[in-house]
Amino acid sequence: MSDSQSISAAVAKLYNTYPFPPEPLLDEPPPGYNWRWNWLAAYNFCTGQKPHKSNPRILDAGCGTGVGTEYLVHLNPEAAVVAIDLSSGALGVAQERCQKSGATRVEFHHLSLFDVEQIPGEFDLINSVGVLHHTPDPIRGIQALAKKLAPGGIMHIFVYGELGRWEIKLMQEAIALLQGEKRGDYSDGVAVGRQIFASLPEDNRLRKREQERWSWENQRDAYFADMYVHPQEITYNINSLFELIDASGLEFIGFSNPQIWKLERLLSQAPELMERTKNLSDRQLYRLIELLDPSMITHYEFFLGRNPLPKPDWTSDNQLLTAIPEPSPCIEGWRNGRQFFNHDYQVVNLSESEWQFLLACDGNQTTQKSVQEILQQTGASLEDARSLQKQQIILLASKI
Template sequence: MTDAHAISAAVANLYNTYPFPPEPLLDEPPPGYNWRWNWVAAYNFCTGQKPANQAIRILDAGCGTGVGTEYLVHLNPHAQVVGLDLSANALGVAQERCRRSRADRVQFHHLSLYDVDQVPGEFDLINCVGVLHHLPDPIRGIQALAKKLAPGGLMHIFVYGELGRWEIRLMQQAIALLQGDQRDYPDGVRVGRELFATLPAQNRLVQRERDRWSMENQRDECFADMYVHPQEIDYTIETLFELIDASGLDFLGFSNPRVWELGRLIGKSASLVERATDLSDRQRYRLIELLDPDASTHYEFFLGRAPLPQTDWTDDGALMRAIPDRSPCIDGWDSHCLFNFDYQIVNLSNDEWMFLKMCDGNQERTVEQILVEVPLKLDQVRSLLEQQVILLTPNSTNPH
C-alpha cells in the first residue's frame, strides 16, 4: 500500500469508527437555513444577482453523515443532489438521515474525491466542507473537483487555518506520543480526555479547549475529529492561495466576510488605516490573520468558473429596471423585525416592509413600478440589497 493509500484507509477508518458530524436524525426537514447551501442566496452573494436557473445539480463532496447534504436538498427544491464520501458508515447515516426527512432528490456514492470523475456530468454548485485538509494531496483533490464544476458554477470550500489551531496541533501530537497504537481511535479519545482532566487549569491547551471547543467536543465523534485525526493539513493565507490558484478557478470571496474586515481590528487608528490602503487583497487578509490568530481557525470561501456576472447596482437606471424578489433566507418574515441571510437583525420601516411585501414572490414588476406605490428612495432599496433582504434579476429588455 502506498503512503497515500494508507492515509486514505486510516481516514476512512476514523470516520467508520466515528461518523461525523454526529447530529441527531430528525423526521422532518432540518431547522432554519445556512445561506451558503442555498443556491439562490449563494449565487446572489457571489455575483450580486439572482441566478437564472434553479433546476441545478449539486455535489456534496465528502458529505459525511449528510447534515449539509440534507440542507442542500431541502433548501434547493428544484435541485438534484449527489453526496460522496470515503466512509461507508458515514454514508449509511447520511442515507438514513435523508430518508427520514424525505430529502429524496439525492444519490450517494461510496467514492474518494479523487475519483469524482466516475460520477457522470457536471455540477453547478459543489460543496466541500471540512474535507480537503484531510486528503494526502489536497491540490489533486481540488483539481478533481474543479473539473466537475460547470461553467457559471460555484464551489464552496472550508479548510482549516493553522494559526487558530495551534493548541489543537500540540494536543494531537501529545496524544500520539502517549499512544501505543495511533490507529486505535477510541484509545486516542481516552488519552486526550484524560490529559485535559489532568493538566493544570491554567494550562494554555486546557484553556483554549475550555473557551473555544469544549461545547462541541462533548461528543466523542467531535473530540476524535479534532484531536486524534490521522491526517490534517492546516493553511495560512499564503498556502491557502496556493491551493486556490492550483484549482484554476476564480476566488469570489470569503463566506464569513465580517472576519475579513480590517476595520474591526485597526479602524480606530486613521494612520494605520492609511498605511494599509495600498495592500493587495491577499496582503490585507494576511495582516488580519496575523493580528487576530484566534479567529483564523478555518477559511471558508467561494470559488467560481466563468462566465459569472458581477453586478453592483450603482447604476440608477439598471436598478430601476431590475426585478426584485425577497431573499429565500430570511427568518421571521413577515414581521418588521427579522433575521437576514446571515442571521443579522434587520429592522424594517413601514415603507421598507411594504416594499418587501411587494417583492415577495415577484417575477414581473420592476423596482421602478413598485416605487410608484411605495415611497422609498433608491438608496433605501440599495440598503435592503446590501442586507441581502432582497435579490435582483437584471432586466435589459424592459427600459420602463
C-alpha cells in the same frame, strides 16, 4: 499500498469508527437554513444577482453523515443533488438521515474526491466542507473538483486555519506521543485525550482554549476524535491557502464570512494605520488580519467560481430600476416587523420605507414587478432598494 492509499484508508477507518458529524436523525426537514447551501442565496452572494437557472445540479463532496446534504436537498427543491464520501459507515448514516427527513432527491456514491470524475456531467454548485484538509493531496483534490464545476458554477470550500488551531495541533501531537504503538486506535486516542485534559492545571493554555472554544461540541466522542486524533490534517495560512486556490484554476470570489475579514474591526481606532494599508493588496490585507487576530481564524470558508460569472452593475440607476426584486429565501421573521434575522442570523432593523419595499416584494416571483414599479407603489427610494440588495435581504434578477 501507496502512502496516499494508506492515508485514505486511515481516514475512512476513523469515520467508520466515529461517523461524523454525529447529529441526530430527524423525521422532518432540519430547522433553519445555512445560506451557503441555498443555491439562490449563494449565487446572489457570488454575483450580486439571482441565477437564471432554478434547477441546479449540486455536488456534496465529502458528505459525511449527510448533515449538509440534507440541507442542500431541502433548501433547493428543484435541484438534483449528488453526494460522495470515502467512509461507508458515514455514508450509510447519510442515506438513513435523508430518507427519514424526506430528502429523497439525492444519489449517493462511495467515492473519494480523487475519483469524482467517475460521476458523469458537471455541477452548478459544489459544496466541500471540512474535507480537503483531511486528504493526502489537497491540491489534487481541489483540481479534481474544479474539473466537475460547470461554466458559470460556484464552489464553496471550508478548510482549517493554522493560527486559530495552534493549541489543537499541540494536543494532537501530545496524544500521538502517549498512544505510541496504539496510534490508529481511535477509541484509545479519545480516552487518552480526555485523560490529558482532566489532568492539566486549570490555567494551562491548552485546557483553557478547549474550555473556552471547543468543549461544548467535544462532549461527543465523534467531535473529540475528529478534532484531536485525526490521522490526516493539513492547516493553512493566507499564503498557503492562496497557493491551493491558485492551483484550482478557478476565480476566488470571496470569503463567505466577510465580516471577519474587515480590518476596521481591529484598527478603526488608528486612522493613520488604516491609511498605511491602502497600498496593500487584498492578500496582504487578509494576512494582516490573521496576524492581528490569530485566535479568530480557525478556518477559511470561501467561494470559487468558473467564468462566465456575470455581475450586474446595480450602481446604474437604469439597470436597478428594471430589475425584478424578491425577498431572499434566507431571512426570517420579516413579515412581522422591521426587525428580523438576516441570512447570517444577525438582527437587522430596516427603515420604514425599506420594510415597505420588502413587503411589496412578497410574491414577486410570480407577479414580476420591476424595482421601478415597486418604488411607485410604496414611495420608497432607489437607495432603499440598493440598501436591501447590499444587505442580501432582496435578490435582484436582471431583466432578460
